[in-house]
Each structure stands twice: as structure tokens, then as C-alpha cells.
Amino acid sequence: MAHTQGSYYVPHGTKWPILGSIGMFIALFGAAIWLNDADIGRNIMFIGTAIIILMLFGWFGQVIRESESGVYNDQVDTSFRMGMLWFIFSEVMFFAAFFGALFYARTLAVPWLGGEGMGASTNEYLWNGFEAVWPTNGPAEIGGKFQTVPAFDVPLWNTLILLTSGLTITLAHHALKKAQRTPLIIWLAATFLLGFFFLYLQAAEYMEAYQHLNLKLSTGVYGSTFFMLTGFHGLHVTIGSIMLVVIWFRVLRGHFKPENHFGFEAVAWYWHFVDVVWLGLFVFVYVLVA
Amino acid sequence: MSETTAHMHDDHDHGPASGIMRWITTTNHKDIGTLYLVFALLMFFVGGLMALVIRAELFMPGLQLVEPDFFNQMTTMHALVMIFGAVMPAFVGFANWMVPMMVGAPDMALPRMNNWSFWIIPFAFTMLLLPLVLGIFGIGGGGPASGWTLYPPLSLQTGDAFAFTIFAVHMLGISSIMGAINIIATILNMRAPDMTLLRMPLFVWTWLITAFLLIAVMPVLAGAVTMLLTDRFFGTTFFSAAGGGDPVMFQHIFWFFGHPEVYIMILPAFGIISEIIPTFARKPLFGYTSMVYATASIAFLSFIVWAHHMFTVGMPLGAEIYFMLATMMIAVPTGVKVFNWVTTMWKGAMTFETPMLWAISFVVLFTIGGFSGLMLAIVPVDFQYHDTYFVVAHFHYVLVTGAVFALIAGMYYWIPKWTGYMYNEKLGKWHFWLSTIFVNILFFPQHYLGLAGMPRRIPDYSVQFAEFNMISSIGAFGFGISQLLMVAVIWQCVRGGKKASARVWEGARGLEWTVPSPAPYHTFETPPAIDDSMVAHPDDLAH
Numbered sequence: 008m009a010h011t012q013g014s015y016y017v018p019h020g021t022k023w024p025i026l027g028s029i030g031m032f033i034a035l036f037g038a039a040i041w042l043n044d045a046d047i048g049r050n051i052m053f054i055g056t057a058i059i060i061l062m063l064f065g066w067f068g069q070v071i072r073e074s075e076s077g078v079y080n081d082q083v084d085t086s087f088r089m090g091m092l093w094f095i096f097s098e099v100m101f102f103a104a105f106f107g108a109l110f111y112a113r114t115l116a117v118p119w120l121g122g123e124g125m126g127a128s129t130n131e132y133l134w135n136g137f138e139a140v141w142p143t144n145g146p147a148e149i150g151g152k153f154q155t156v157p158a159f160d161v162p163l164w165n166t167l168i169l170l171t172s173g174l175t176i177t178l179a180h181h182a183l184k185k186a187q188r189t190p191l192i193i194w195l196a197a198t199f200l201l202g203f204f205f206l207y208l209q210a211a212e213y214m215e216a217y218q219h220l221n222l223k224l225s226t227g228v229y230g231s232t233f234f235m236l237t238g239f240h241g242l243h244v245t246i247g248s249i250m251l252v253v254i255w256f257r258v259l260r261g262h263f264k265p266e267n268h269f270g271f272e273a274v275a276w277y278w279h280f281v282d283v284v285w286l287g288l289f290v291f292v293y294v295l296v297a
Numbered sequence: 298m299s300e301t302t303a304h305m306h307d308d309h310d311h312g313p314a315s316g317i318m319r320w321i322t323t324t325n326h327k328d329i330g331t332l333y334l335v336f337a338l339l340m341f342f343v344g345g346l347m348a349l350v351i352r353a354e355l356f357m358p359g360l361q362l363v364e365p366d367f368f369n370q371m372t373t374m375h376a377l378v379m380i381f382g383a384v385m386p387a388f389v390g391f392a393n394w395m396v397p398m399m400v401g402a403p404d405m406a407l408p409r410m411n412n413w414s415f416w417i418i419p420f421a422f423t424m425l426l427l428p429l430v431l432g433i434f435g436i437g438g439g440g441p442a443s444g445w446t447l448y449p450p451l452s453l454q455t456g457d458a459f460a461f462t463i464f465a466v467h468m469l470g471i472s473s474i475m476g477a478i479n480i481i482a483t484i485l486n487m488r489a490p491d492m493t494l495l496r497m498p499l500f501v502w503t504w505l506i507t508a509f510l511l512i513a514v515m516p517v518l519a520g521a522v523t524m525l526l527t528d529r530f531f532g533t534t535f536f537s538a539a540g541g542g543d544p545v546m547f548q549h550i551f552w553f554f555g556h557p558e559v560y561i562m563i564l565p566a567f568g569i570i571s572e573i574i575p576t577f578a579r580k581p582l583f584g585y586t587s588m589v590y591a592t593a594s595i596a597f598l599s600f601i602v603w604a605h606h607m608f609t610v611g612m613p614l615g616a617e618i619y620f621m622l623a624t625m626m627i628a629v630p631t632g633v634k635v636f637n638w639v640t641t642m643w644k645g646a647m648t649f650e651t652p653m654l655w656a657i658s659f660v661v662l663f664t665i666g667g668f669s670g671l672m673l674a675i676v677p678v679d680f681q682y683h684d685t686y687f688v689v690a691h692f693h694y695v696l697v698t699g700a701v702f703a704l705i706a707g708m709y710y711w712i713p714k715w716t717g718y719m720y721n722e723k724l725g726k727w728h729f730w731l732s733t734i735f736v737n738i739l740f741f742p743q744h745y746l747g748l749a750g751m752p753r754r755i756p757d758y759s760v761q762f763a764e765f766n767m768i769s770s771i772g773a774f775g776f777g778i779s780q781l782l783m784v785a786v787i788w789q790c791v792r793g794g795k796k797a798s799a800r801v802w803e804g805a806r807g808l809e810w811t812v813p814s815p816a817p818y819h820t821f822e823t824p825p826a827i828d829d830s831m832v833a834h835p836d837d838l839a840h
Contacts, residue, residue, distance in 0.1 A: 104520025225532030
């Protein structure tokens, strides 16, 4: 509750949210009719997405200009910090839903299908002969025989890449706090390059899975949990990498002060969050298979 | 440097812009609160009309008015509209209006995001209602009809409405999460320096905890419906046993969201009631601190009781016993609350203005809903009650005579502060008595119907249920028509009437009563100095 720099900045009037709502509606409306087999939906979805991107540029641009012009006092800064932290918490809970699905399927649903505990009659009358193993694509073997991605190959490299990127962004942060701009630029660039390298390897892994391992999104519950968890994580790495690129350009323009750089810290927090989710994925999706 | 800049910006405009753009671009917490409240009122009548279609069909046995599939669309959409369109936005509207004024803040912490939180909702409801409305005009297969819980595999058989429904839920989730983040940041960061946590009005406390619940569970709902979407369109088998998944898994994930969700709809109601009763009993709230801890306990317990919604689905016995006992524990903190409300009234100098009538009615009728909840928590008993009208009666007692009654009580309590005029007390009392009588005619017989075995979500029934269904339907139409009185009261009060004083109610305490009525467009641009006489729950009373 510091009031060190005068009054709390309350903006008056904004057109960005309504633009965002319109964009969101158009994008999702397009997606919905596309899913209902109307091909025009895809183009409508792209238009909506473009409007959302325009909104993001406009809204963030305005906030960045206000921040650089110094209208935000410490209390505004605290509001932003709380906003970002609780947003990340909501993301944690989003991933929790999918981790929950993985744990439930693996430790309850599949063993029950195999006749354990209360599933005895289900197994006898519906899926007689199904043996519970993990990984599985279920008693109907949806998608056919498949192999899993070996953990101590590309996923291990990806783990090292993300852990290293967590180190490089911390080095960048230290450089920022000491007002050393050149190391800041280099370490930040290293961070998003590592992010993009991770995405490249992840894409290659997906191609390998689809083309050679017959492991697909539709490969039963294992394929479902594998691709949804790693896919949403990959989406978050993509978003995080874009955020890193944005703050890198801001650094090049001379933004952020050693004592005042919320935008940088927010991205760093987000990046660490993405990193931690990956560690959970590496352990529960890749290493602890079979 | 920044001081002058900030003031320059502040000086741009101190009043609202004019025309429709005022409402579309506003960042003012009072404007946005009004938008939420008006939207919620509109949706209350949209959802109410759906309920009347249901009750009209159930007036007599046999199929009278609508096709069974349309009946199912009505039960599904009535729930979605009332939960996400009426009750939740109404509470957020109250939070927008009252929380900044109650804690001495100039506005919400993140005013632009506040605007977005609201303006997603009308678009989300356009998305949600579109298939239903088109269906009524003969285009497409109509709205979703699988019940608001969207259980697979039934929900996966929804027609073209499916993707629209899922995306609408996503949009509403985004809106709720942003709204909740804003409320938490406002409460934790924007309080006047002397407004310590344990001096905050209980409405602020309950909303702080509710906002935490929202951020914790709305993403889980988003995850659950995303899995439904991929199961339907992209070949995943989360909820299909053939692929190693389990439809019961959806129920677990859904109710991990769903149970906290029901407390999201009742905790702010507890807050409103805890403001109103002390005012009209002219006594400070009894057991303020215990109220705070009870609210936090209820919130904690809400995360570990979800499977009591699915006792009959086939769970291991140990799980059934655990979820039964954990659920019954919720009666303890809830009992603390009811005890405190009653004890606040004990030997108080009570008067019975309209808000107090609604509040007392809330305490009595919500407690009935709580007791039937305890009955449902008992596993062997629930095996008989599950999916019967007893469940319908239970959750309408906690949601209509609970959440909705508290919202109406809060509306009568604070509307003089919002409009600057006193509402029509006589009409308000008529509204109260008609509603309270009809709501019991509407829902009380449903207990008996359920105990006698009438299933919910069925458009036709055995003739043995005819009398109670007819009584219930008469109550429904009486209750629905009575709500038009509320519109009349609000309409009158917005247009004029007796001028309201700043304090409005003789016994009212709290920062919102220190500003004029109507509250100026901007309040507390500099944090107010607070002494014990201005806060509803002074330090020395908290212990």
C-alpha cells in the first residue's frame, strides 16, 4: 500500500477490450462452424485471430508507453505483479486438469478395465481378456500398435535446453539489475533461441511419433494424454518465446530500469512456470512409462 | 515527475463520457458494476422464462407443450444461463460496485481488464444461445440438451451446438478468471492504509476467498471441456473406455470444478447477509473473526468433497465413505455462520425494512437447503435420492432462496447508494412476501416428489406425481410474475423518489456509507483516513 509517487493511475476509457471480445467471438464462431464442417469457418477464425493480435499489440503498446512515461507508481506495479502471479496460478490449475486425467487413467481407469478392484465385471463382460498395462491405447487398441518416445533421447535434451534457458534468463535479469545492457541483450537472446530450439526438437519429435512410432493424438488414452499435455506445454513455450522476443526488442529500445522492470520479470516468471511444467511432463509422461 | 503526470491524466475527465460509448469503453468500477447487474437481471428473466417452459410442461402428466428434446434443451440452458449469466455476473457486479468503496480504493486495481471481464460475457452468451435461438426458428438442431454438467458420452452426441457450447464456456471462464484476479488485486493492494485485513467488511472477505476459488477451478473446467472437444472432434479417448479412458473421469474433473463453483455462488451471498443483518439489528456482527475462518474453511473443504455429486456412479466403498464424511464436515463452518447471524439478531434493536426481510428469509430457507444437503451427503440415502426431484429441491433452496435471495437483499440494501433515491418500501415488501410464499409453493413440494421417486430432467411423469407437480408449477408462475415487481421497484428507484441520505440506514456502518448518495463517479481518489467508527467491524470488536 505504498503511495510513494502520488495517486494511483486510473485510465479513462479504453477501446481495446471490446475489440478483444469481438475478435474472440469471431475467432471462436469461425472455429465452431469449421468444426461443423463449414470450410468458410477457417477463414473467419483467422480474421478473428488477426483482430485479437491487433488488440494485443494496441493494448500492450499503450501500457508500455504509459509505463515508460512514468505514470505508474509502486502501487500500480504491485497490481500488475499480483495480476501476473494469479494468472500463472490459473495456468497451473489448467495443467492440473490434464495431469489429473493422466494420473486417473493410469492408476484407476486402466487397472479397473483390466479387472482390478471394482472393475471385475466390466472386464469379464465387456473387455474380457484385456490386461492392464501402461502405456495403453485401451481394450479396443484404438489407433493400432504404437511405440513410445524414449525419454533419454530428445526429451532429455529438451529438459537440458529448458533448464539452461532458465539459467540464461536469470543471468539476463542479473545483468539488467546491474545496468549491464550488452550481457542483458545476449542472455535474453540466448533464452528465446533456446526456446525456439526446444520447439524445433519438439516438432521433430512429433513428426517422428506420427511417422515412425504410430503414436498419435488418437492413440487411445496414452496418445490423448501425451499429446494434450506436451501440446499445451508446447503452446505455452511458443507464447513464452514470443513474450521473450517482445521484451528483447524493448531492451534494444532502451526500456526497463534496474529498479523498475515489471514487464521483464513477468516474462521471466512465465518462463520459469513453463520450465517447471516441463519437469513434471518429463517425469510423468516420458520417464515413468512402463 | 510521475506525480504531475498522473494528475494530468486524472484531470482529463471526472465524469462519464456520453452515449453508448460510455458503457463500451468505461473503466469505471461503478459503470462496470452497473453493466454486470443489468446484464444479470436480463439473464435472470431469460433463464426464468426457460424455467417456466419446464414448469408449464410439467404442470400435468403427459407431453403437452414441447418436444422432449426441447425440454432437455430448456433444463440445460436454464442452468447455464442462471449460473453463468445471472448469479455469477450479479455477484461480480456487487463486487465491482462495493469492494472499492468498502476498502477505500479509487477504483478496481486493473480497470481496463475489468472492462474486458464484463464485455466478454455478452459475446459468450451470444455464442451459447445462438444454436438454441436458431433451433427455435427451425434452423439446425437446437441448443445443447445433455444437462449443464455436459456428461459424456451423452454430451458428445450433441449436434452442431456442441462446439458453440464448449467455446462459450471457455469465454465465460476467461472472463471469470480475469474478474477474479482483479478482485484479489483490488482487495490485497488497494485498501486504504488503515483498512487492515481484519477490519474489512465481511462482503470483502467472502469475495476475496471466492475469487481464489474462481482462479483455482475455472481453468479446471476449461481443461475438462477441452477434453470433451478433442474427444468429439480430434479422436482422443479421454472419456471412452474403448481407448483406456473413462467417462467417470469427466465427472471427477467436472465436479472438482463444480463443487467449488457452488460455493462461488454462495460465499458472496454470505457476505451480503453478514452486512445486512448487523445494520438492521443495530449490533456489530457476532463472531466476525469466526465468520472469516468459517468462510475459509468452507472454501478449503469445497476442494475435497467433489465426488458426493456422483455417489451412484460406481466408486470404491472407501471413496464413498470418505466423501460422505468430508461433506458432512462442511455443516460445521456453515453452522458457525448461521449461529452467528442468529446471535447477531439476538437482543438486537431490530427493524424489518425490505433488505432485512430478505436476509432473514435467506437465513431460514438457506438452512433448509443446507439440511437437505446433509441428507444427500449420506451415501446409502443418496442412492435413493440421486437424480430425483429431491436434488432439484435441495439445490434450488440453496441457489434461489440462498444466492438469489441474498442478491435481491443486497440490491434493496445498496440501491439507495447507487441511485441516490429510496426505493418504494411498500412495493419492496410486496415483492418480498409474494416471492417468499411462492418460492416455497414452487420448491417445497419437489422434496416430496423426489422422495416418492420422481426423476429429474424428464418431461413426463407417472400420474401419482400429478398434484405436487401442479402445485409446484403454480408456485413457479407466481414466483416468476412476482419478479416483475422487482423490475418496477428498480425502474422507479432509478428515476426518482425520496432522496437518500449518505448513511441511508440508521444502523449502517462502513466506508461506503461515508460517501454521498448517489456515490460520486469517482470515490476515494486519495485514500480516506479511517477510524473505528467508519468500519463495520472495528478491531476491538474482532476479538
